[in-house]
Amino acid sequence: MKTTEFREFHTPTSGIFFRAKRRVFSEKTPFQKMEVYETASHGRVLLLDGLVQTTEKDEFFYHEMLVHPAMMSHPRPRDVLIIGGGDGGALREVLRHLIRGAVLVEIDARVIEVCWKYFPGLAASFGDKRAEIVVDDGNRFIRETDRRFDIILVDSSDPVGPSAVLHQQAFYAALKRRLRPGGVIAAQAGAPLFHLEHLRKKRLFLQRLFSFALYYLGPVPTYPGGLWCYAFLSDRVDPRKSLRKKAPKKLKYYNSDVHRSAFALPEFLKDRPLR
Numbered sequence: 018m019k020t021t022e023f024r025e026f027h028t029p030t031s032g033i034f035f036r037a038k039r040r041v042f043s044e045k046t047p048f049q050k051m052e053v054y055e056t057a058s059h060g061r062v063l064l065l066d067g068l069v070q071t072t073e074k075d076e077f078f079y080h081e082m083l084v085h086p087a088m089m090s091h092p093r094p095r096d097v098l099i100i101g102g103g104d105g106g107a108l109r110e111v112l113r114h115l116i117r118g119a120v121l122v123e124i125d126a127r128v129i130e131v132c133w134k135y136f137p138g139l140a141a142s143f144g145d146k147r148a149e150i151v152v153d154d155g156n157r158f159i160r161e162t163d164r165r166f167d168i169i170l171v172d173s174s175d176p177v178g179p180s181a182v183l184h185q186q187a188f189y190a191a192l193k194r195r196l197r198p199g200g201v202i203a204a205q206a207g208a209p210l211f212h213l214e215h216l217r218k219k220r221l222f223l224q225r226l227f228s229f230a231l232y233y234l235g236p237v238p239t240y241p242g243g244l245w246c247y248a249f250l251s252d253r254v255d256p257r258k259s260l261r262k263k264a265p266k267k268l269k270y271y272n273s274d275v276h277r278s279a280f281a282l283p284e285f286l287k288d289r290p291l292r
């Protein structure tokens with residue numbers, strides 16, 4: 018049977034490789050190159066600019082760990098903002114909670130449209146009446162809106178192209194102004210195996226902005242290094258102490274034990290005192 022292959026380099030000499038049944042979609046949008054492949058091992062795979070964003074097989078590792086530590090640490094989350102997340106996975110997880118509303122701000126409308134068609138398991142959340150979908154640059158949205166949120170989730174791509182600004186100090190300072198008192202931010206922060214210096218520098222400015230600026234970890238098999246780092250940011254909520262009891266049903270990865278262990282960092286990622 019004819020197959021097609023694609024690979025993503027995580028370093029100049031290593032990465033991930035797929036032998037796919039076929040490429041079902043390819044388009045250059047005004048922001049990035051989008052591709053969708055059909056694979057036997059991982060189901061459908063979404064690539065943006067050649068980087069694996071999400072696969073049907075392992076997306077739940079990432080989306081559950083980006084969303085539920087923040088949602089479950091907050092005593093009563095009502096209004097949620099998601100920056101990025103155009104594949105719909107983070108929004109699906111947010112809507113498992115009894116919230117008032119979730120605003121998703123995605124810069125590229127084509128990501129939403131294409132994921133709606135090829136990733137129904139992720140994008141079905143777009144039709145939920147509590148969801149408000151905004152097509153805009155997240156950096157511009159948070160500077161122009163006067164709305165405030167209990168939870169803000171940054172589900173951006175890696176710091177390249179339109180996503181670069183979502184990893185900078187000024188963006189987090191602006192995000193903080195959009196948080197209600199007692200609010201929580203969770204953001205995908207990168208690969209501890211390959212981006213350690215970037216993570217250390219980022220933690221320094223995050224610690225200047227928030228009383229609690231904590232990294233936590235979770236596996237994502239198809240991301241660089243297979244282990245992913247997230248940032249938990251708040252001025253009042255300590256996720257190691259504040260944890261609501263009842264997690265949503267039908268989760269495949271997150272639970273209270275996973276929550277607690279995620280904040281126990283390995284030696285190489287521990288918060289070293291400034292030299």
Ligand code: SAM
Nearest residue numbers: 101102103123124125128154155173174179180
């Ligand atoms: N889970 C993936 C990961 O960790 O690599 C990212 C998921 S999602 C596909 C990333 C989304 O962020 C993309 O759809 C991209 O278009 C969007 N994005 C990038 N820069 C953005 C910006 N400045 N404002 C809003 N969305 C942005």
